[in-house]
Structures are given as C-alpha cells and as structure tokens.
Amino acid sequence: MLPGHGVIRAVIIDLDGTMLDTVPDFLVAINRMRAELALAPIDAEQVKQLVGKGSENLIRGVLAVDFDSAGVDQHFAAAMASYQRNYLAINGDHATLYDGVIEGLAALQAMDLRMACVTNKPIAFARPLLEKMGLASYFETVYGGECLPRKKPDPMPMLQVCADFDLAPADVVAIGDSSNDAEAARAAGCAVLAVPYGYNHGRSIHEADSDGIVESLLEAASLISSHNHAAY
Numbered sequence: 001m002l003p004g005h006g007v008i009r010a011v012i013i014d015l016d017g018t019m020l021d022t023v024p025d026f027l028v029a030i031n032r033m034r035a036e037l038a039l040a041p042i043d044a045e046q047v048k049q050l051v052g053k054g055s056e057n058l059i060r061g062v063l064a065v066d067f068d069s070a071g072v073d074q075h076f077a078a079a080m081a082s083y084q085r086n087y088l089a090i091n092g093d094h095a096t097l098y099d100g101v102i103e104g105l106a107a108l109q110a111m112d113l114r115m116a117c118v119t120n121k122p123i124a125f126a127r128p129l130l131e132k133m134g135l136a137s138y139f140e141t142v143y144g145g146e147c148l149p150r151k152k153p154d155p156m157p158m159l160q161v162c163a164d165f166d167l168a169p170a171d172v173v174a175i176g177d178s179s180n181d182a183e184a185a186r187a188a189g190c191a192v193l194a195v196p197y198g199y200n201h202g203r204s205i206h207e208a209d210s211d212g213i214v215e216s217l218l219e220a221a222s223l224i225s226s227h228n229h230a231a232y
Contacts, residue, residue, distance in 0.1 A: 002173065002191040002211050007231045008224050010165050011108055012158060012190065013139075014176035015119035015126060016051055017198025019101045019217070020133060023048050024094035029087035030062055036082045037075060039066055049202045052178050054120040054145045059083055084122075091125055092132035098197060104217025105138045111225060116161040120145035120152055120180065141165075152180040158188035173211075175220050182208035193220050 002008070016022045023044050031041040042065060050061040059080050063072040108115060115138055119126050123144025130136040141164055143157050150156040162169050169189030174181055177198020185192040186209050194210040195217075205213065214220040 001230055002224075002227050005170050005173070005191045005227070005231075007171065007228050008113065008173050008191065009167055009171045010114040010116070010161070010173075011220075011224070012116045012118050012161050012172060012174040012185070013217070014174075014178070014181050014198075015117055015121055015129070017177035017200070018098075018175060018181075018195055019117075019135060020095045020097060020129070022095045022129075023051065023199070024096075025087065025090060025092065026051060026058070028090050028094055029083055030058075032086040033059075033079055033082040034062070037079060048199050051199045052120060052180055052201060054151060055080070055083070055122055087125060092129045095129065095133065097133060098195075098216070100216030100218035102134070104219075104221045105135065107218060107221035108224070109138055111221070111228070113224070114165050114167075115139050116141040116143070116164070118143045118152065118157045118161060118174075118184075123147055153183035153187075155184050155188035158184050158190055162188065162190070173220075173224060175214075175217065177205060179203070179205075179208045182210050193223065195220075 026047045027044050034041060050058050060072050063075055063079055117139045121144055126144045127142060141161060145151045148156050148160055158174060162172055173191040173193055174185035175193045177195050178200040182192050192210040193212055193214050194205045194208055196205050196213050
C-alpha cells in the first residue's frame with residue numbers, strides 16, 4: 001500500500017538510471033569533449049556521480065576535475081558545445097535497458113494508467129533516446145530539464161504533469177532512482193517509489209524519502225496494482 005494515497009491513476013517515470021543505463025553514452029561523449037579540450041579521459045564511476053542534475057551541472061562537474069571555479073567558467077561554453085555535439089552523435093548507441101522496464105511499462109499501460117516521463121536530461125536528447133530504445137509510445141507527456149522554469153528536485157515538473165492530466169497529486173506515483181526524484185515528488189504530494197540500481201549521486205537510495213524500494217518497474221507495476229485493488 002501507498003499510505004495516504006487513494007487509487008493511483010498516473011505514473012511519472014524518470015529516464016536516466018531508472019529506465020536506461022546511460023552512463024556509457026555519457027562517458028563516450030564526455031571523453032570526446034575532454035579530448036577536444038586536451039584533457040585526460042575520466043572513468044565511468046566519476047561520470048556516475050555527476051549524472052541526474054542536468055547538463056550544466058554535469059559539464060561543470062566534469063571540468064572541475066581539472067580546473068578551479070574560474071577555469072570552469074572560462075572553459076564551460078566550449079565544453080558544453082562540444083559535449084552536446086558529441087552526445088547527439090551517439091545518443092542511445094551505448095545505453096541499455098534495465099531489467100523489467102518494457103514488461104513494467106506494458107503492465108502499467110495495461111492498467112490504463114496515464115504515463116509521463118520527467119527527466120532533467122535536455123528534451124533534445126530525451127525524445128530521440130526514448131524513440132531509439134522503443135519507449136516513446138508508452139508516454140503521453142515528456143518533460144526535459146529545460147522545458148519548465150524549474151527542474152527536479154523542484155516539484156514544478158511533477159505538478160505540471162498533474163495539471164496536464166487533471167489529477168490530484170495524491171492520485172499520481174513518481175518512480176525514480178535518485179533523491180531528486182523523491183524530493184520533487186514528495187514536495188508535489190505524489191507517492192514515491194524508488195529503484196535501487198541507478199545513480200543517485202553516489203549515495204544509497206535508501207536514504208531518500210520514498211514510499212518503498214522496488215527492484216524493477218515490473219515490481220512497481222505489481223505494487224501499484226495491489227494498492228489499487230485494496231483502495232477500491
């Protein structure tokens with residue numbers, strides 16, 4: 001059960017670290033950018049710590065490996081342009097679906113739940129990636145990090161989806177892999193489910209304020225189904 005919530009009518013699902021392991025894509029694009037700036041490559045673990053708070057935070061963090069704050073500011077524009085060019089060239093080529101994603105999305109769809117994808121990834125990256133990985137058809141709405149004035153962990157994207165769907169936040173559950181997702185959903189008044197296999201900036205997702213940890217989207221669908229049967 002999801003305490004304090006009635007029948008769940010919609011789900012909001014994160015992208016990176018929740019549906020797809022995209023660190024391999026980030027790693028290739030970032031190291032191509034670093035090579036263009038004559039910087040040494042970094043490894044996947046370093047990248048994983050920085051994923052989830054949007055491209056600007058990512059690139060500033062990558063530059064901070066080598067530069068102080070003034071140096072980061074000096075190189076940021078060139079680094080961002082290089083990163084965006086290189087990421088678009090390989091978007092999805094190295095990403096993989098987590099176990100249970102397609103099965104979970106299909107189960108949620110079969111329950112007639114409305115679905116939105118809310119990510120801090122730029123929409124120019126998110127939409128093609130969803131298409132390439134066979135996920136786009138499941139989602140009625142997709143918001144990227146720059147689509148609204150504020151992004152996760154601010155509740156604005158969650159509240160916007162609730163408004164789009166004409167649903168109260170209590171009727172919606174958000175599923176993600178990080179404290180960004182949990183904080184945004186909790187502040188909006190949505191239920192929160194977390195997956196343990198994503199990134200979460202190097203911290204355990206068990207530290208986040210959620211209504212439960214689910215091992216996969218398929219398990220999330222099963223939990224929501226059980227909740228709804230009990231709530232009716």
